[in-house]
Amino acid sequence: MRRTLPLLLAALVSFSALLHADGPAFDLAGPKVDVHVKRGDITLPVGQTANLMPGDRLWIHPDLPESQSAHFVLVVAFLRGATNPPPNDWFTRVETWTRAAREEGVFVTVPKEAQQALVFLAPETGGDFATLRRAVHDRPGAFVRAAQDLQAASWERMRLDDYINEVKTGNQADPKAYKERAELSARSLGIRIQQQCFDRPVEQQASCLSQHTEGMVLDDANAQNLVGQIANGSTADLMNQISYSHLGGGGMYSPYIGAIVDMAKILSSLHTARFQYIPALALPTKDTLNLRLNEPPSFRDPKSVVVVALPPVGPSKAPPLHPLNPNETLCAQKPELVFSADNAPLIFGTAIARELKLRIEGPSNFSIDIPAMADPARGGVVPSSDLPKLPGGELTATVLGKWGFDDFEGPRYKMLSAAPGKWTVASDDQSALIVGRDDTLHIHGDSNLCVSKIELAGDKPLPLTWKSPKPETMQVDVPMKDATPGPISIRIHQYGVEKPDVISLNAYAEAASLDSISLNVGDQTATLKGTRLDEVAKASFGKIDWSPDKLSRVQDFDQLTLKTAASTSELDPGTRLSAKVSLRDGRELKVPVHVDLPRPQVSLMSKGAQDADSTTPSPVHMGSPDDLPLSGKVVFFLKSEVPQKFPRNQKVEVAADDGSFSTTLSLADGSLMLEDARTAIGTVEPMAKFGASAFGPISARAVSADGVPGGWMHLGTIVRVPTFRDLRCPHSTAKPCTLSGSNLFLVDSIAATQDFSNATEVPTGFTGAQLTVPHPVNGTLYLKLRDDPEIVQTLSLPVTPIGPLPVPAAAVVEPKSAEPKSADPKAEAKPADTPAKSDAKPDAKPDKPDTKVQREEQ
Template sequence: MKLLCRWILSLGVFGASHALAASAAPFDLVGPTLEVTVSRGETVLPIAQAPHLASGDKLWIKADFPENQSEHYLLVVSFLRGPTNPPPKDWFFRCETWKKKKRSCGAEGLSITVPDGAKQALIFLAPEDGGDFKTLVNAVRGRPGAFVRATQDLNQATLDRSRLERYLSAIRQLNAANPAVLKDTTPLLARSLGIQVDQKCLDRLPQLQAPCLMEGQDTLILNDGHSVSIVEALTTGPASDLLMTASATREGNYGYYSPYISSLLDLGRLFDSFRVANYQYIPALATAVGSQLTLTLNTPPSFHDPKSVLTAALPAIEKALPPPLHAVSPKDIYCARKDSLVLPVEGAPLVFATEYAHNTFLRVTGKNGEVIELPATADATRGGFVVDTSPLGNASLADRFRGSLHGYWGFEKFDGPAFQLVNTHTQTWTPASPEDQSLIVGRANTIHLQAGSVACIDRIMVKDPTGKELRVDWSPVKANEVEINLPLQQAQPGALTLFVSQYGVSEPQPLELRAYPEAGRFESFAMHEGETHGMLKGSRLGDVASLSLQGVVFVPTPSSTMVEGDSLRMEVAPPSASDAGTEEAQPAPKLQQGTAAKAKVTLRDGRSYTVNVSVAAPRPSVELVGKSVQASTRTNESNISLASEDQLPQDAQLIFSVRAKSPAIFSREANIEVASQDEAFATTLSLANRGLTLADTKVAIATFDPAKAFGFSAFGPLKFRIVNEGVAGDWQPLATLVRLPVLQGLQCPAEADQSCKLTGSNLFLVKSVASDKEFKQAVDVPAGFPGRALPVPRPGDDGLYIKLRDDPSIVNVAALVAEHPPAPPVEITPAAPTPAPAAEQNALSATSSAPTPAAPAE
């Protein structure tokens, strides 16, 4: 649709006459220059500062032609009083500009008083001709409405062009100075001047942004109600029907773009209809700078019949309309101590594009009631008025106060918006949240600081623990809060010092922070209703010191390990020494199933984090009623009497009974899990596998055969728990699984000072052997002993005492009776032996002195 409207627009334009086509050409021909001032009472303004004229104003106009000007131009000023009321002949004033004699208007300029009842004013520059003045007067008086329309369209086109030229000029200057600033500055420039910017241009490389931003100049200027209200442009008549019909649709940008282009096209039609035999009228845009009015043409003037009459408009003669300025963000707070204070405003592009607003200032009041006026200058590239705060000097100001913009719009005073200002003063800077106090090294950190006001911050700097200064980016996010980006990728853990400098304060204010190593993540804390422990999920859980929930402190379980890889068991902290005798333990948090709560996790270095708490249904629980061990034949053959019922021989069978507590009865889905301490071995006893039998609805009998369930390498403490409908209860101690060696014999020599010999198999399962319960005289068995005989102490009255390697805390008794060798025969001394021969005596002596051979070791 948009392309269709543009095609219609083009068809309507280029299907017109040759004169109309010429009028659509750009205004790029520099014409003559006029000097114009306006006087009202005692005040004299250059034409650039006069947006309106009033009856009684005195105009001074002088044509500024070069000395070698060959063609003589007649300057004519005409006043109009409406489209249906031809002006009187005495409202036309002429000046022969080529006459430079003293007291001639060519030398001293043309002085005119705006007549009462006039509404528009036109300037004509006509080539000298015998009937030039009379012809011009008759043309204006004959068709006053056409010339009224011409003044309005020329004024509208001039105002719109001033905005466009200011925009293009600023883009060129910024691009020449530093193309990198275009991306940040162009949005401010466009807002100030009412220009439509293609945002895609700002995404290009800096070198390509400026050409893109200056493309499509016909659709850059947005509609400005203020300038339209100044000139009151007409939009009716046959000459504008086609163009206005096309542009009245949203696709034709109605309500978005200025009627600048349509005005120029209408002017082409309008002035083409003025052509007579010796004159044709061509439009001229009058650009005012100071007192100079430079005419710009889009059609080359002709000095052959029909000769060209240059037509330019002066400001409308009507009541002044002050600029509708308003603050961009009325709630923002600005620092009065800034060297160059910028107050963002919008709503009146002509304030930035023309000199109509002049002598502007910001008025503030000091503590003592002194009124101070600070010069203010409109700057489109900075998006508002730039205020010179140097007059404040040593002024006594309140901490917070207001300032208001004032100035002149032409001859009339105008009042602009008011702004909230603050004075620099010492204030406390605090982190916005506890998380902002925990900086992490190895990455960039973003923190928020709060104070009474952040408007006067000049600079923020940080020093790391080594004293190195780090570059800091910051930006205000609220009136009392600033966001700071700290680059701590290369920093070391330790103390950091943040320095906040404010305008007007010589010394920065320090703020001590601390950087920590990377902390773990803390996902959740899960517990069951009524319990005093729970599981914390996350990473780096070894750094956790405590967890606080509803005033109850949880600590990691002593010697706890993250058995599930990312979970830490935590239980209610025991009472401290100072609380001894008050309570045995803290109560469990009063949380019910489904409750959503928050807990605070505190690390060992003092940092704290918030974690979500989930409360599940109460876990099932049972109590151990009794247990018995059914020994096997192999167990009896071991010749070891176990001293504790908690010891379960590996080849024996354990039968134990449990009573239901929660729920109060056993369900058909309930089962008992039995596992080793590290859960490397586990089995399930259920009704289905006949490992569990219900004595009644509240008591169940469990049968556990460790050799079948775990094999012959399992040993150590065993635990059990109930599992009901997929929810497991707490583990409870069950027994200690022990492997038993087989003790076969104990042989003790007759001599009391010699050791005995213990024989058997799997003796490596023995930890130590002693003759007394206190193991004062004990023999330790080396780990992995492969032999079948051990030297052991002589047994006491109760026999030998054994500590098993699988449960060395229990002292057991070896059920062996020591075997003693028979006593040697008693020797009878003969009465009077007959001396033997010498040879026999020597042989007997040798035999009696030989040692008894030791028994061979097995």
């Protein structure tokens, strides 16, 4: 160990220098090796092969130039793990200079128990084959680790090369488009992009983006699953620690550290006067492995043996391709359609994913397959050709393809195929187009997803600016300053629809007209009604100056909110006032002012929720004082500010923030009760007042005897809570429990921990009376209610044990790898994150579980 430590440190320091150099590591071109893989009746080039399987037939052909002067011996070796040396017949020697090897290559079959495959290229010398075979046989673990690390490093190098090729060959004529493609490529390939490069001149951006590659490649968890961790041992531990230091490029791009560690081990343990081992990255192009070396090979003692990793042996699963926005709906006819995806750099950076297609399905059993490809520069999967004509309405598209030899199914996307729409203008906007000013129309339809443009018809169609606050609504800005009164037409164009939809409206000429100004004593806002109020510049009355704030249109007239910073508490209600209104063109108009009584003002002192008198205490404990159970009582204290004493004829209105329900409290009916002259307590039973379907934020405000309302005050959020009956659990804490109750659809999700790891999601429309939930800790579960899913509530129920007591630990030795499966596959327990299905009749009582099923579960 003491003798090999300096050698290991020297290897790492040398490799760190390569990582931090301006040029990329492994930049020496080595020899080429052609490889085909045949499995059954299918033959694939090595570039499209994700893995090897026992029984695969490999065709290996050394692609050396005719002028090759040095004779190379090619050795194909298979390994079966770090602790099981391979037999001698798992090594195949090929003399590359012979005519048979040059013209025909060699066929090798993957042995039955093989786990890794390596290729060695060594200069011919006496005893070369025996020496290599003995080295692998005596130290299989080092070569197993080398095979895994070299394969992972090759994949990462391919991702990096694809990204650098994109930024170097991308069109820089449009800087914005160039930046977008570079960022999409980086996201798809798992590359850390250097944003500061885009601050440079356009001609310098490509060079900047492709420099300092040591810190660019991000970890790919999917690729890491295919390779193991660095071998155990004190030497490897030391190399690990150094690789995380500044010396070893800690935190930077170091995909080859593992291979260097293993090669250093080989050097320290197998170094002879005749051979030294150097790693090579295999970068496939179709059926050719292009080898890249990080140091020049030596043809004199000690001669260099090039180590090349073939695809791993064993089952392989395609990396999970995730849609970037699972809830997004795509317009099927939109040009340059992209099904955005990420989380699978190997799909974008290698040729292993092949024969990709999009299976588009729709109504009436419609189904069609469209060829597709993974395009990192566009950030997802794209059709290889234009889509054919599709039926209108909602569609789904599923990514399908091959991962090497195996089928794989990718994500599913929601699509909408455009069809002629039925568009309507909001009723308040029917007469909103007034000549001489710019107006806004609110247009409603089934969906605006495929709308490409909106224009004002005429001899020269005028494009209109629009935005989409909701998928079924368009807010269209219509310039009318230079228009003339009369009929106008608005055209709505959609992708894939040949003719535009047309909306006909009238533009009106309207003179400025002022109706009245109204306010309450104490208000700092007033309301001016009239027409053409966009021309108002300012107003004044009672020595108070007002300025325009917000303009809206209500039915056939404009409504302008005026604001002031001055106090209006000195105004006398009922006094007749006249305001002077100045228009933008300099004219001044008179308008009457109506001053009403001051609004009642109350302040919220406290609030709380109590259990209803007729109900038993709920086992659910609210996680926020803002949540108010529907089945309980809402109690709150109000203090009167204006007037000083709480009037006995004053009422309090409690209503939903969206106006869907409301009730009025008063002293007369007992729902309000005075504590003293200024303070009153209000009590509301939401279930009795609002019904079983009431939920959401509620507020309260005071209303004077004259019907003048005060300002709204937030009270809380009404939430509906299910009725939970019992919690039945097996004795084993590893098994899920059954939670029984009614109205369980009101639960959004339920978990055994507050961080909601491994939570049970309750689907919309759930009709069952039981849920399969994680085993609670001390009888406590955590749930989120559908009415307020951001708050975590606590459920405390006594746990009813079911099934026989567990066998004492000393009597049974359970395997550590997995729990034993039930003898009857139909009785196998469902996953804990799936709600339990209930086939019970509505009048069935779930209090008596099926003991037979319980015995099977145990």
